[in-house]
Amino acid sequence: MTMDRLARLLEFLQNEPNDPFLKYALATEYVRLNQTEEALKYYLDLVDKHTDYIGTYYHLGKLYEQLNKQDDAIKTYEQGIEVGKRIKDQHALSELLGAYNSLRDEMEDW
Incomplete structure (x- = not known):
């Protein structure tokens, strides 16, 4: 279920690459998956660009x-x-x- 959610979020982000909500949702999802490097990447992008x-x-x-x-x-x-x-x-x-x-x-x- 979680991987499905992650895949959907990544797909949504492809269509809306500058959407801060999607980036935030991805960062949060990566934290839940214990993929901290990926989470950091999205959080830092938000701090930098949003x-x-x-x-x-x-x-x-x-x-x-x-x-x-x-x-x-x-x-x-x-x-x-x-x-x-x-x-x-x-x-x-x-x-x-x-x-x-x-x-x-x-x-x-x-």
Whole structure:
């Protein structure tokens, strides 16, 4: 079932190669499949080409945490916080601040 979903998303992306939702869906699907390199590729493309796609920053940060790349996670959260402020998305901003503060607290405890 999951591979079918992945194949469909890839097919949709061929028809709409600049659709940020499809890129985000693919990144999320690759995380579920534990294919982190592919997930990173799509998340980083979103950060580069669709900077206002705010959900990317939280999930990319969490992926970096999973990969024990805490410094990259912090930078990603900081970047997302700036975007959240600029586009005035209070919900996303709140989630990003929570993730950022939680990780900072963990890092201080090390």
